[in-house]
Amino acid sequence: MKTAIYEKAGKITVAEIEKPSLQAKDDVIIKVVRACVCGSDLWRYDENVPHEHGDANSGHEAIGIVEEVGEDITTLVPGDFVIVPFTHGCGHCDACRTGFDGTCDNHPGYQNFGNNYQSQYIRFHYGNWALVKVPGQPSDYSEGMIKSLLTLADVMPTGYHAARVADVKPGDKIVVIGDGAVGQCAVIAAKMRGASQIIMMSRHADRQQMALESGATAVVAERGEEGIAKVREILGGGADAALECVGTEASIDQALGVLHNGGRIGFVGVPHYSNHALGSTFSTNIIIGGGAASVTTYVKDFLLDAVLKGQINPGRVFTQTYSLDNIDQAYKDMANRKTIKAMVTVD
Amino acid sequence: MKTAIYEKAGKITVAEIEKPSLQAKDDVIIKVVRACVCGSDLWRYDENVPHEHGDANSGHEAIGIVEEVGEDITTLVPGDFVIVPFTHGCGHCDACRTGFDGTCDNHPGYQNFGNNYQSQYIRFHYGNWALVKVPGQPSDYSEGMIKSLLTLADVMPTGYHAARVADVKPGDKIVVIGDGAVGQCAVIAAKMRGASQIIMMSRHADRQQMALESGATAVVAERGEEGIAKVREILGGGADAALECVGTEASIDQALGVLHNGGRIGFVGVPHYSNHALGSTFSTNIIIGGGAASVTTYVKDFLLDAVLKGQINPGRVFTQTYSLDNIDQAYKDMANRKTIKAMVTVD
Numbered sequence: 001m002k003t004a005i006y007e008k009a010g011k012i013t014v015a016e017i018e019k020p021s022l023q024a025k026d027d028v029i030i031k032v033v034r035a036c037v038c039g040s041d042l043w044r045y046d047e048n049v050p051h052e053h054g055d056a057n058s059g060h061e062a063i064g065i066v067e068e069v070g071e072d073i074t075t076l077v078p079g080d081f082v083i084v085p086f087t088h089g090c091g092h093c094d095a096c097r098t099g100f101d102g103t104c105d106n107h108p109g110y111q112n113f114g115n116n117y118q119s120q121y122i123r124f125h126y127g128n129w130a131l132v133k134v135p136g137q138p139s140d141y142s143e144g145m146i147k148s149l150l151t152l153a154d155v156m157p158t159g160y161h162a163a164r165v166a167d168v169k170p171g172d173k174i175v176v177i178g179d180g181a182v183g184q185c186a187v188i189a190a191k192m193r194g195a196s197q198i199i200m201m202s203r204h205a206d207r208q209q210m211a212l213e214s215g216a217t218a219v220v221a222e223r224g225e226e227g228i229a230k231v232r233e234i235l236g237g238g239a240d241a242a243l244e245c246v247g248t249e250a251s252i253d254q255a256l257g258v259l260h261n262g263g264r265i266g267f268v269g270v271p272h273y274s275n276h277a278l279g280s281t282f283s284t285n286i287i288i289g290g291g292a293a294s295v296t297t298y299v300k301d302f303l304l305d306a307v308l309k310g311q312i313n314p315g316r317v318f319t320q321t322y323s324l325d326n327i328d329q330a331y332k333d334m335a336n337r338k339t340i341k342a343m344v345t346v347d
Numbered sequence: 348m349k350t351a352i353y354e355k356a357g358k359i360t361v362a363e364i365e366k367p368s369l370q371a372k373d374d375v376i377i378k379v380v381r382a383c384v385c386g387s388d389l390w391r392y393d394e395n396v397p398h399e400h401g402d403a404n405s406g407h408e409a410i411g412i413v414e415e416v417g418e419d420i421t422t423l424v425p426g427d428f429v430i431v432p433f434t435h436g437c438g439h440c441d442a443c444r445t446g447f448d449g450t451c452d453n454h455p456g457y458q459n460f461g462n463n464y465q466s467q468y469i470r471f472h473y474g475n476w477a478l479v480k481v482p483g484q485p486s487d488y489s490e491g492m493i494k495s496l497l498t499l500a501d502v503m504p505t506g507y508h509a510a511r512v513a514d515v516k517p518g519d520k521i522v523v524i525g526d527g528a529v530g531q532c533a534v535i536a537a538k539m540r541g542a543s544q545i546i547m548m549s550r551h552a553d554r555q556q557m558a559l560e561s562g563a564t565a566v567v568a569e570r571g572e573e574g575i576a577k578v579r580e581i582l583g584g585g586a587d588a589a590l591e592c593v594g595t596e597a598s599i600d601q602a603l604g605v606l607h608n609g610g611r612i613g614f615v616g617v618p619h620y621s622n623h624a625l626g627s628t629f630s631t632n633i634i635i636g637g638g639a640a641s642v643t644t645y646v647k648d649f650l651l652d653a654v655l656k657g658q659i660n661p662g663r664v665f666t667q668t669y670s671l672d673n674i675d676q677a678y679k680d681m682a683n684r685k686t687i688k689a690m691v692t693v694d
Contacts, residue, residue, distance in 0.1 A: 093607070094584045095632070100609025103632040105585065108608070165634055167514075237441045238452065252626065260440070261455070262447025264636075271626030278625055279599065279618030282638045285442070285450040287512055288625065289611075289634030 004058040004118035004327045010045065012058065012328045020123035025072035028127030030064040030084055032346040033138050034150045035118045036318065037330050039180045039341075040270055045331050059118030059344075060086035061153035063138070063146070066131075067121065073128050083132040083152045083304070084124060085295035086115060091129030101130070102161070102292030117153075118327060120346055132299045135308075147315025147343060148307045151185065152299045155341070156314040158268050159185025160303065161293035162243035163193055166266030170194030173235050175258045176216070178245030179207035181317035181341040182268060184214060186243040188312050191215030199231055199239070201254065207340060210316060223250070228257040238263060244290070249273040261285050268293065318343040349693075351405035351465035351674045357392065359405065359675045367470035372419035375474030377411040377431055379693040380485050381497045382465045383665065384677050386527045386688075387617055392678050406465030406691075407433035408500035410485070410493070413478075414468065420475050430479040430499045430651070431471060432642035433462060438476030448477070449508070449639030464500075465674060467693055479646045482655075494662025494690060495654045498532065499646045502688065503661040505615045506532025507650065508640035509590035510540055513613030517541030520582050522605045523563070525592030526554035528664040528688040529615060531561060533590040535659050538562030546578055546586070548601065554687060557663060570597070575604040585610060591637070596620040608632050615640065665690040 001019040004012050020029060038061060062084040066076050076082065089101025096104055107126055116122065124131060134149060141149065148156075159182050168174060174195045176186045179202035190198045191214065199218045200211035208219040220230045232238060238260025244251050247269025255265045256276070267290030281288060306312045320339040322330040330342035348366040351359050367376060385408060409431040413423050423429065436448025443451055454473055463469065471478060481496060488496065495503075506529050515521060521542045523533045526549035537545045538561065546565045547558035555566040567577045579585060585607025591598050594616025602612045603623070614637030628635060653659045667686040669677040677689035 094587075094610075095608035098587065098607070098609050100632045103608035103630065105608050108630075165632070240441075240445065247626075260445070261442035261450035261452050262445050262638075263441075267626065267629070271624070271629050273626055274624035276625040277618075277621035278623040278627060278635065279594075279614065279620055279637075280625060281636070282614070282618050283450065283455075285447045285512070285636070285638030287634065287636030289628070289632070290626075291609075291629045291632030 001120040002324055003116060003120070004324065006044065006058060012045065012331050014325055014327060019121050022068060022070050023123065024125065025070045026126055026128050027070040028066060028073055028076060028124045028131060029068040030062070030082065030122045030124055031067045032062050032064040032117065032120055032122060034146060035059050035062045035344040035346055036150060037334050037342040037344065038154060039182065039334070042331065042335050043270070046335055058116060060115035061150065061155070062117040062122060063150050063153065064122065070127070075128050076131060076133060081134045081137050083134060083149060083299055084117060084122060085130055085132070085299070086154050087292060087295045088126040088130050089296050090126060099294050099297045101294045101296050118324065118344060130296050132296060132304060134304065144315055145307070147318045148313060150343065151314040151317060152303055152307065154293070154295065155181040155317060156185045156188070156303055157295040157298045158182050158293040159245065160189040160298050162186045162245060162266035162268045162290065163189035164266070165289035166241040166243060166264040168193040168195055168241050171196045172240040173197040175199045175201065175231055175239045175242045176211070176245065177201050177242060177251045177254050178269060179204060179211065180245065183245040184210055184317050184340070185314050186245050187211050187214045187216050188314055190243065192306070192312065197235060199234060201227060204337070210340070213316070223254065227254060231258045240264065241266065245269050247272050249275050252276065256286065259284070259286055264288070266290055317341045321345060348467040349671055350463060350467070351671065353391065353405060359392065359678050361672055361674060366468050369415055369417050370470065371472065372417040373473055373475050374417040375413060375420055375423060375471045375478060376415040377409070377429065377469045377471055378414045379409050379411040379464065379467055379469060381493060382406050382409045382691040382693055383497060384674070384681050384689045384691065385501060386529065389678065389682050390617070393682055405463060407462035408497065408502070409464040409469060410497050410500065411469065417474070422475050423478060423480060428481045428484050430481060430496060430646055431464060431469060432477055432479070432646070433501050434639060434642045435473040435477050436643050437473060446641050446644045448641045448643050465671065465691060477643050479643060479651060481651065491662055492654070494665045495660060497690060498661040498664060499650055499654065501640070501642065502528040502664060503532045503535070503650055504640040504642040504645045505529050506592065507536040507645050509533045509592060509613035509615045509637065510536035511613070512636035513588040513590060513611040515540040515542055515588050518543045519587040520544040522546045522548065522578055522586045522589045523558070523592065524548050524589060524598045524601050525616060526551060526558065527592065530592040531557055531664050531687070532661050533592050534558050534561045534563050535661055537590065539653070539659065544582060546581060548574060551684070557687070560663070570601065574601060578605045587611065588613065592616050594619050596622050599623065603633065606631070606633055611635070613637055664688045668692060
């Protein structure tokens, strides 16, 4: 089968590898219908970090059709249309029970390896609870709906996770840091949870516009101290919560800076910072949480329903579509900010 | 008037200084009835940190009688019996509005200076909203009730704050780290919020016993990896929340170690650690918050009522009483763990 392979920094190629097969009793083999490129894939693409050729694990978001199931799979049969999360919750440990299946106690760190979704087929580990069945078949849905369904594999639940761990409540004043796909989904999530004011920090007109269409009530282009001052001017004080969707020092500083004392940060940008110590928020009483999203919980409980009913339209984050053969261009265009998020069609 | 003065590490003396007078329109002068020694006072007493003689600010917990009020004070009159918090919330900023008056946006860091409650009189800054009136006069109450009222100036609200920022909910499994007065109050708070299991980490029989009387369902004497294993054995898994009431590297590591992924830490021990970076909880989805307690909010909203109705008895943390003249012994006995918390009578 075809799969995307990390060739070197700045270069993804497509190679023929062996089609995956069932290896564990709770494996599921999935034929990919759509995959995509995540902002977190770009950390490797951009940085000159050496990786083994074939140490790909390219991509971790897909929708597809169940091809084959292991003997312990009771929830799915071949032919089912499924959301393929980047997470692998067991569904019954303490973490999953409390709605944190992105960091399942039984499969710790599992989301970080073993994924290789920019391929024609996926071997999905621990598939019984984590995969989410979608009614019908892909051909039953419009291309717009297919895009929204694809966001349920990662970015929409991840944006929602920021809002959930930051405990966004009705009437809250929210700042979203990061205007990529996850930040855009965080705006949608803040609106779903009843925020009264949602400020998107963004310097790009197309991303500002998208955020405003999704529920943002204002955009702030300034950064650093200027950006903080602008947010405080708009809100008439500090924000109740900041949704940090980048993962850099600048973005965590921005998040800390816009809040009133006792405010909350939900961070879902993979942290590339160590400039503040745990406990450093003592003097501000800021509550901070974040991590891998509870994809299966959110999708099963309400996100799939909200998408299918047209209550939310996260699919608008896919501003361009590429074939798997042309995936290097998808990476390139995302890295150069020519597209917000790249969808990949797989035959 | 008499006041406790920091003489040098290991030595508190009592000196005559000028009685404080009104200096701002929202000052209140209070005649102290009871003061006490806080675990955080001991950081200075124990450590050989040089301080200016007279740079005392000794103590920050008291109950007393209003002696004189500034012209902007509308809530109190001379003769009123009051809880004197260590905090100075304004009552109307974003932080106070959302119940974080311990870190009032208008008086940032104010709780850290200007207090000098181990004295015959206190000049209380920003007194209009922050002070809490108690019905009647001290002579109307038993000595046991006086002790519980005194805990409302700090340790009971601080223990409660740990439970509140850790979002302790009915049915939760809780671990309390720190068997001093704040930890003991955190046990009471966890029980008030409906925790089903409360484990106190303690190696001291008297403190273990006190925690069990206040609602702990188990005690664990082991520390480090052994302590974590013991907690997990008792709970049949990780805890939902850890209430960290010490502030050391060992205690924050213990807190991180006992939780399942997606668990929560409320920390109220002033952090003396920097061994983990903010963002380091990404891989565990642990949510962490802490800081100075919302003393006025909690006391006005429910803690004073709970004490006066006898629903909680935090006063049991005062295991010995000293006169102001004898306050050095009170520090000494707390430093040597001969008393859990020392009450100081002031004439």
